[in-house]
Amino acid sequence: AFLLEMVDILTNYVKKTFDRSTKVLDFHHPHQLLEGMEGFNLELSDQPESLEQILVDCRDTLKYGVRTGHPRFFNQLSSGLDIIGLAGEWLTSTANTNMFTYEIAPVFVLMEQLTLKKMREMIGWPDGEGDGIFSPGGAISNMYSVMIARYKYFPEVKTKGMSAAPRLVLFTSEHSHYSIKKAGAALGFGTENVILLSTDERGRVIPADLEAKIIDAKQKGYVPLFVNATAGSTVYGAFDPINEIADICEKYNLWLHVDGAWGGGLLMSRKHRHKLNGVERANSVTWNPHKMMGVPLQCSAILVREKGILAGCNSMCAGYLFQPDKQYDVTYDTGDKAIQCGRHVDIFKFWLMWKAKGTIGFEQHIDKCLDLSQYLYNKIKNREGYEMVFDGVPQHTNVCFWYIPPSLRGMPAGEERREKLHRVAPKIKAMMMESGTTMVGYQPQGNKVNFFRMVVSNPAATQSDIDFLIDEIERMARDL
């Protein structure tokens, strides 16, 4: 009975999420929520609350949250609320099991295996051979890739530590995700040994710069190990030229990782997958179905071309979990491949969505999102008050632009204008959040002052929502 009342609250929430007359959020500052909004008390206590109060707490939790599935929520790379995926996640929580052994997750372990194989086939590895695992997010998937590369070239580091290896360096573009640097710090390489590559004006790695920096590192006595090519950068949505980078990696015998956390989904689209040409030459690939493919959070895969290396890198053979004398084929106990012990079941929602949509359903979703961002690009590229951050049609759904309020339009270029323009996006964003009508991200990048980064990954969004966003920006900026 309690569960059914809860379901009533949740299905109501879902319905309203798709209703454009509902706000995206009802913003309050931290201190306001902490003080207890209309009796919504976040503090925990010794005594139990009644079930009625629990249901009220649940309603309040949703009321003061953010509707990430709302058609006008454009704030993150992950958005949307897929009903099949949601149902899959409800089943997953109800099954409440753990991915480490076939013994307690037989169906989920097999689903993971089949789905990873399918993803490897789409990458283009022969017969979908290789290895992989679902991990808690793209940052951890990227961390895996660095660990595996190190294990491939310097397996003794596993037992003897980094002192058994020379000074190793990693390469990634200045536009790449910060998780490569984070992995460098965590795994003992040091952030100074993560060398940032220059990009062209579209945010794509310049291959010649990679080669020059490899040569430079070698001359200094360092040992180049790993190159990350980004397929769909976080801010610009740029695709690094994988084939040219792969040529260099082959020449210098380096591990090539493709971070397709954001752009990997385009492999599902016959129209757009050419942007990842060369991905089949990568040694490892990160691909987050929870981003471009609309799978509920979290769902991220690290895929590896060489079979067995993932287990070699991470296995510790704990006897209490991975008994060799079980009655079934224990090669299906995959837990020892992970840096985690217990591992959440992230596969089922994805598997179920794939069943329900088919590969062609994902393709349609991706093509539609890219069409929408092209619609936005065409709409604003010559519109008064807009400046594009880079020229040309975006490669992914990222559309990056400044909005120039009327008061700044006549102002000559220079530091004063830069400073004023830098404050425009944060102000508009704050107004958006306070009015609760829409949300879109902004950030500076290099020497560029704050600009909006629009992304579309929500299948519920339409051209009218794009129009709405533009109207809102212009309405809010009127008096800036």
Place this chain on the structure above:
Amino acid sequence: AFLLEMVDILTNYVKKTFDRSTKVLDFHHPHQLLEGMEGFNLELSDQPESLEQILVDCRDTLKYGVRTGHPRFFNQLSSGLDIIGLAGEWLTSTANTNMFTYEIAPVFVLMEQLTLKKMREMIGWPDGEGDGIFSPGGAISNMYSVMIARYKYFPEVKTKGMSAAPRLVLFTSEHSHYSIKKAGAALGFGTENVILLSTDERGRVIPADLEAKIIDAKQKGYVPLFVNATAGSTVYGAFDPINEIADICEKYNLWLHVDGAWGGGLLMSRKHRHKLNGVERANSVTWNPHKMMGVPLQCSAILVREKGILAGCNSMCAGYLFQPDKQYDVTYDTGDKAIQCGRHVDIFKFWLMWKAKGTIGFEQHIDKCLDLSQYLYNKIKNREGYEMVFDGVPQHTNVCFWYIPPSLRGMPAGEERREKLHRVAPKIKAMMMESGTTMVGYQPQGNKVNFFRMVVSNPAATQSDIDFLIDEIERMARDL
């Protein structure tokens, strides 16, 4: 409508899970499931399936899975199916957001902050001050502790890598969880620099052995960094003597981590919390509410006594996510503390359960589980055919024992008996799984041949379920 049909399937599953006439599992080998049981086809395809077929797939997924909430499922440290926790997880999936910023997870970020503070208060740190984060499992929480210790003593490793530090060594007991070794491998220390400590016959670290090994390491020119004390070991449920270990850590200026993944829950019990005496002297603590406290998977916290060090260790200040010029207090954007970027909302189910049960509800749950394992211990300690792996009342709910089938009872001690006994637990376990009536874990440990490890963490279990387990073991072993 689809969601409601799904809810019908799930609530039916929940009801049956608590019904003892339902089997714990319906075992099939991997090849059987892969071949497609009664039309249950795991393969993915290009074309979509009908919603009716999706519902059938969901029913099949549950049918061939394992009921980890069944009162006779004793196989893992995590078991049970708490209805409030489940409802909380359904809400979490429906909200489908990400913990990295207050911007998109205002309520969940505050809940996490308040709950971590409450946990630190229970640890005994003054005013609950300190830091912490929920992470995807105890292994990652333990990895955090090693990273933070390294950052505390050798902050330059973050930028310069392990070559900026001397040869660092970590200490942990031979009974501790393998994740400490895994962290040693991943973070660049090397497993050989994870020094295993001897234990007494109950699996508890011998403090004198720790001190001797610290001295030995220093004499070899290594630098001791970190000691892990286990509060509730995986197999024996042993609690290392934290106060005595803390004395040594203070003497040699080492980081003290307490791995309370399994035993941390006992802090909620006035009767049992003395087993963690000294935990307030730790620098960091791992505590998994998804184990002893029955919170759905996953829910693991790493708690740190020193404020600010977690962010210092991990922050990369990504401009696109952690903009300093937001309109709200951005110290609530906690994502840069994490080694992840996106982070699943693991807090809500726990917060909701705490609201619904109160601290006293968790206490009752824990006391009940410990009473049940004492019941099992009393029942079998002098019973014919049972040998206890160690003497005395277990410290946690772990009861470790050999069952000696009638055919082995007269046999003299020696290699033949050892070999035969080693095969008993796997055989009984295989029969249990094939009949589907109950599940319990087994493993060897050191020079001890395979024995059963019984654990109780499911609040639905009663004395009759313990009796049933014993009857099943004896019934199945009759002809061995």
